[in-house]
Amino acid sequence: MRILTLAGRRLAASIPTLFLILIGVFVLLQFAPGDTVDALMAQMGGGDAETAKQLRQYYGLDVSAWAQLGNYLWRLVRLDLGFSAIYGKPVATVIAERLPATILLMTASLSLAFFFGLIFGVIAARGVNRWPDTLISTLGLVFYAMPTFWFGLMAIVVFSIYLQWLPAGGFEDITVARTGFARTLDIASHLVLPTLTLALFYMAIYLRIMRGSMLEVLTLDFVRTARAKGMDETRVVVRHVLRNALLPMVTLIGLQAGTMLGGSVVVESVFSLPGLGRLAYESVIQRDLNTLLGIVFVSALLVITVNFIVDLLYARLDPRITTGS
């Protein structure tokens, strides 16, 4: 019951936020010179003014910006994301086609980053100021400082071009038709490098946070008490320290679900993945307002959902964090 109340309250609070975000994006895009018809003309390599006028009418661009925004919000209330000018399909369909790649990439990277961030963080904290800590912290710093696209390209050079182990890009091999398990395996092999590329940066962050919070918790009184009771070190770390040190990590996941979508633009471009990040980028270039707003709407929902799950996890990890007061 408590959880349901929490869920309801959180969702109610996020609706105005969602509308503010959408209006903000809409207004921002109005500042960009040119509209979707200009972008279309650029793509065609020429056309006459009459055609442009007809197209503007067709895409509903001949009315004022406020009327366009009003139309959009009114459609959204009825859960209609509109029609994409570039793709010639409903925005909902376009997004649904791109969502799997992004969700797959994000979940894989986030889990990888979280898992190894946690393990390396713990190892570093346990061996603080000795060689494991120095090695892990240095590597973490390197991954943190390295630009994602550069790492992606280097990974392609090493693993695809020289070693020929993994494909250099794409979501699956289309020259051969595969089904079932073979296809799953094929997609997985295509996702290895992008996942790694996207994950390393976040892993570096998690590792730092985990190391820091472990070190902090290790100095607290209850750890000393546990040790004094004669509990063995592994049990101290797993049952007492880890659980408390995880709190900041969980917070971070909630915050980073959003930034990860941004980071995926680069990774999706470098590895030619058909994801939401690249779709968003292309919609801006093509001034495809409906698609862009649709993506913003869906990613905002995504972030809200992740944050909601994080809140639940929080309550589970630390019972002091109650839902009410």
Place this chain on the structure above:
Amino acid sequence: MDMTRRAALLTSAAIASSVAFPMRSLFAQETPRKGGVFTVHYGAEQRQLNPSLQASTGVYIIGGKIQEQLVDLDEAGKPVGVLATSWEAAPDGKTITFKLRDGVKWHDGRPFTSADVQFTAMEMWKKILNYGTTLQLFLTAVDTPDPLTAVFRYERPMPLNLLLRALPDLGYISPRHIYEGKGDIRQNPANLAPIGTGPFKFVTYERGQHVIADRNADYWRPNAPHLDRIVWRVVTDRSAAAAQMEAGQIHYSPFSGLTISDAARLGKDKRFIVSTKGNEGNARTNTIEFNFRRKELADIRVRRAIAHALDIPFFIENFLGDFAKRGTGPVPSVSTDFYPADNGPQYPFDKKRAAALLDEAGFKAGAGGTRFSLRLLPAPWGEDITLFATFIQQSLADVGIRVEVVRTDGGGFLKQVYDEHAFDLATGWHQYRNDPAVSTTVWYRSGQPKGAPWTNQWGWTDETMDKIIDDAATEVDVAKRKALYGDFVRRANTELPIWTPIEQIFLTAISAKARNHSNTPRWGSSSWHDLWLAE
């Protein structure tokens, strides 16, 4: 950024003798292998794939394998019949009769007839197709006396030689039965799943991923095509495309799709051939457009001074490698039919002369040596344009003109230059399409409607030029037409409403396993019916 000697040799050989040594003869002794999947780098996705509705290389690279045109260019660059077998013009130039190929079938099994030609010409070329609307402005009707004859009727004379050079790009035919009576032609689902008569049948288009077309077993050319399948892989990142070529995932990257440095690097690799061969019909010039609404730029001395202030050979040598050369005018040197013996005034690098011209025009250097400031908008079509914009900025600073570079994306560029006229200088590309009347003269002809991209929006009007352009467009006599375009080039270089200082041909990177490639002047856009892959 040095190009290899091998690449340099390839290029100069390609430019000099594209006609004399067609690539095919090199492989003549080999027997074509049946089968294989050819993968193509597809850099920019299009809203639709029907070349009867949109003239651009982005559409031809896919649509041109599925749909066919009446006429294409052969290895020597001469018009050769595809869906048309012969043509004839009446002496007054107002009637042009095409005989059509017998026994050709659409991919859905229906026969191809003159009704398809009539529908496509009247409803698509004349009403929708960019550049087609201008080319076919005076087309009044297409008569179909029998299923294999199409008679084009024009209100004003249409030079046969212009039409034949325009049709390889602007002459693709669409199936009437798919489009007629099915509502708005622009929104027809077949635009994204084209049905044609070509060697390859459309299979699927996954947005953001790939387009696939398979061999057409009923193709009219005997023993063609050789390939089983073509896959166009959507790769928007240029470096990623080069990596995928090296990893063997892509066989072909057309139309300068790679960065200049990656192209140079792949050119050194035996597994690839990097050259301009097969793109002679896709020549382009780098341009500087002057906005005549600025009083400084309306003064011809200032425009000439700007031209004199740029060291073009230095820029080409250091930034573009060997794949570019000095431009001489709006008609590039690869245009054997129209390149004039005399191009009129040229503007060699001469900083002193530039400064003298500016002084003479009354724009003396003020405090800090600055005479006046200009806004320069570079088009975002390629890295050479971005580099050139910076080069212009630095060069003009030396003669006292301060330049602010304003970067935009495609939509923003067109809006500001062609609709709002919010520029002083603009720099981009002009793409030449085999005949100046197709897409070149509109850059110079006055009276273009505001908001029409790639037309004269500079505020330049010149009656002499307008008359030359209009006369040449309807001149039926081949020699007289050529002479008129000579006048056109000389006038353009004298008055300088646009300067065309650099000439380039698109660069192709292709796997050395490919055979029968690059054997026509617009090969990237052609049908690839004879292309095959060696083991």
